[in-house]
Amino acid sequence: MSPESQLNIFGQTTSEPISATNFDLIPTISTIPIPPGTYGNIAQLTTHCQTCHRCELGNTRIKAVVGRGNENASIMIVGEGPGQNEDEQGLPFVGRSGQLLEKILAAVKLTIEDDVYICNVVRCRPPENRVPTPAEVAACKPYLLEQIRLVNPKIILLTGATAVKAITGKKEAISKIRGTWIEWEGRLCMPIFHPAYLLRNPAPDVGKPKWLMWQDIQAVRAKLDETLSATSH
Ligand code: SF4
Numbered sequence: 001m002s003p004e005s006q007l008n009i010f011g012q013t014t015s016e017p018i019s020a021t022n023f024d025l026i027p028t029i030s031t032i033p034i035p036p037g038t039y040g041n042i043a044q045l046t047t048h049c050q051t052c053h054r055c056e057l058g059n060t061r062i063k064a065v066v067g068r069g070n071e072n073a074s075i076m077i078v079g080e081g082p083g084q085n086e087d088e089q090g091l092p093f094v095g096r097s098g099q100l101l102e103k104i105l106a107a108v109k110l111t112i113e114d115d116v117y118i119c120n121v122v123r124c125r126p127p128e129n130r131v132p133t134p135a136e137v138a139a140c141k142p143y144l145l146e147q148i149r150l151v152n153p154k155i156i157l158l159t160g161a162t163a164v165k166a167i168t169g170k171k172e173a174i175s176k177i178r179g180t181w182i183e184w185e186g187r188l189c190m191p192i193f194h195p196a197y198l199l200r201n202p203a204p205d206v207g208k209p210k211w212l213m214w215q216d217i218q219a220v221r222a223k224l225d226e227t228l229s230a231t232s233h
Helices: 003-013 042-049 084-089 096-106 134-151 161-168 195-200 209-231
Strands: 075-079 116-120 155-159 182-184 187-192
Touching: 042 134, 075 134, 075 161, 096 195, 096 209, 116 134, 134 161, 155 161, 155 209, 161 182, 161 187, 187 209, 195 209
Parallel strands: 075 116, 075 155, 155 187
Antiparallel strands: 182 187
16 A cells, blocks of 8 residues: 555544554554554554564564553653663563662552553664664654553653653753653653663762652652542542
């Protein structure tokens, strides 16, 4: 099917989810957008990502890494892209960074299984773990936006500068804007340090990255409690 035919089909069906058997109608060319509302659930999106070649990262991946955790979570965490472990297992944040992230969440009584959904800006591993290019981020962004729409989190934590820029467009250094709340599309977002950065800077002293992360995660816990209590009344 030509790209133009795909576009015409989308022009007529943007409000209705594509059925799981109609993946050949979903644009695989990055210049053709994937309209909001395309996927009825994360499983459909995951199936499609495994065959996606909207950017060159699709040529070198082992597995597309879509997400893990509670698909109805109140908190979504967005990282940069899969590393080697993630590429091999098809799951985000499964290496040492993931273990540290789980510890940080556990400190404020949050678990990935119950409270959090984790994903990345790009779903396929950039070679040599390089930063994804703007074109790769743009090609993969419709999937990220669909995941946000489907999970519908109250709070989005943006780990590192690539995630902050991809979602909010802000280009400030993460050290300048971490711990601040940014409203985006009616949701609360907070930039935080990437766990990999904390592994490289393990000192727990006051004012150091690990200490700052502790402040941030406590602020997130407090905001979540406040939000949940406001919606339960
Ligand atoms: S990174 Fe995203 S857009 Fe690129 S091939 Fe993988 S799933 Fe498709």
